[in-house]
Amino acid sequence: MGSLNIGARKDSKSRLKEQSALGRRRRWNMNKPLIIMFLPIAVFFILFKYVPMFGFITAFKDYNFADGMFGSPWVGFDNYKYLFQNPDTLGIIRNTLVLSMLTVFVGFPFPVILAILLNEVRRSWFKRWAQTLLYLPHFLNWVIVGGLVLMMFSIETGFVNNIVERVTGSAYPFLFKEGSWITIFVASGIWKTAGWSAIIYLAALTSIDPSLYEAAGMDGAGKWKQIRHITIPGLMPTIILMFILNIGNVMDVGFDQVYVLQNPVVVNVAEVISTWNFKVGLGSGQFSYATAMGLFESLIGLTLVLIVNGIARRSGRGLW
Amino acid sequence: MKPTNGEKVFYGVNYFILALAALSCLLPIIHIVALSLSGNEAITLGKVGLWPVDITWTAYSKLIEDTNILGAFRNSLVITLVGTALNMVFTILAAYPLSRKHFYARRFLTLAIVFTMLFTAGLIPNYLLAKSLGLVGNYGALWLPGLVSVYNLLVLKSFFENIPEELEDAARIDGSGEWRIILQIVLPLSVPVIATIALFYGVAHWNSFFNVLIYINDPERFNLSVLIQNMIQSQSLMSELAMLDPDAFRKLTPESIRSAGIIVMILPMLIVYPFLQKYFVKGMLIGSVKG
Structure with missing residues (x-):
């Protein structure tokens, strides 16, 4: 009996081995077409995403066109010494932070408020129309939105200044004063994005249990109290998540928005890293400075995302 | 009440x-x-x-x-239609293997792809690469560097993952290869999400501004965004x-x-x-x- 048992065990073991060899071959056969499919994708990501990452060595070189990226002489951290000692470039880093912080902190409540208001609408035709119009600016690019802003606020023929002139007697150069330029910058960002961003909060609102509102209504809580004690706490997880995501993008003031709105008069507050890179790098061919600034921007961005995700993970809401 | x-x-x-x-x-x-x-x-x-x-x-x-507005309109159309078609083909080719559980190294590959969303090389290295590939001045510079958007890829991948595997197993037993499974089972089941992603790509191409500004120098080949920006400025x-x-x-x-x-x-x-x-x-x- 004993020997027979062992024999049987051996038999099953070798069969298992055979089976797993068969499984391996089967898996390989199933993988072959997938690998062929994925090959161009791998080439794409290596060539267009990973190869350029090595371009960051330009940040530590004195780039000249004759020697190219690899032949140009190494200069260590000299480019960074220049960037961090020059008041102009420091001002550009400051502008980037100021404009993006204002965009995040001032702009943040608007989509939440819009979602709460839309959620309280009872007439569905009104809700549909309001949503269609509020989402519309998201689909216009910054050239269009910038064009609208420049024309509305233009001194001679702008719609806004026509009204201002009628009331105060003289037009106001909105786009040529630093304070009003920053206000217009932030407001135009809100106008373009708030409606579309509200979609996420509207989706989160549908998951709040309606019986909570009924119970609160029975207990005599008015609309205002219901929003404060049911709607907002229900939205809190989404609010925190979106806030974290936005903080991660703080270094990333979109090029397009600044580029179309800025003018030489307000350049002290309106020049940011991306527009500076464009002018200094591609415009005047100073590749080393522009790459150094770009690398600095990317590293800060990556660090912020990692920190923010670490914090989020502690509360069980990390992205990975 | x-x-x-x-x-x-x-x-x-x-x-x-x-x-x-x-x-x-x-x-x-x-x-x-x-x-x-x-x-x-x-x-x-x-x-x-x-x-x-x-x-x-x-x-x-x-x-x-x-002005060259009609030419720019045609350019915008070409950029949008060709670009979106390329985007869709390659996004599907990327999303399908990554959504298969038996695909080798799918976790590693997904992470490697997501990383490119978090850390980017920046303007100058990308420009130098496009230049050395001979893309500057033609629409290849608008289509190739953004061939697959990581965000859209992840959306499509998670959709493919939720298609019941039994359907594919049945087809496999009937002797269908992976390509036929994609064309006859996976894609027909994914029409809504594919339409959505194509729209996202299409709007992005129609509105593209920065890439045309830096890569296209010939005014005859400008799209509407750049032409109108020039008119405004x-x-x-x-x-x-x-x-x-x-x-x-x-x-x-x-x-x-x-x-x-x-x-x-x-x-x-x-x-x-x-x-x-x-x-x-x-x-x-x-x-x-x-x-």
């Missing part, structure tokens, strides 16, 4: 605020339409609000005769127009030509947007649930 007085006030205020916000999105566009159709004098005197004054189509006819174009045809120009202001350009660019979007809105919203939601 009858609404209490407090509730009546609340709803009234609510409708009022939302109506204001919604109108703020619509009125600037109507104002631009009115400007593009109004006469010179009315615009300079500031008489144009939401309705055109001294209606004239001169701005549009000048725009078509004296430059006074010289306007004075050129004035010299070409002083009589017609007396009836025009730069504002009406610029407005007409803006309308030409957003009109296709305004026409399709109301019909496609629900797909866009759906796509936004799939993505955010994933996030």
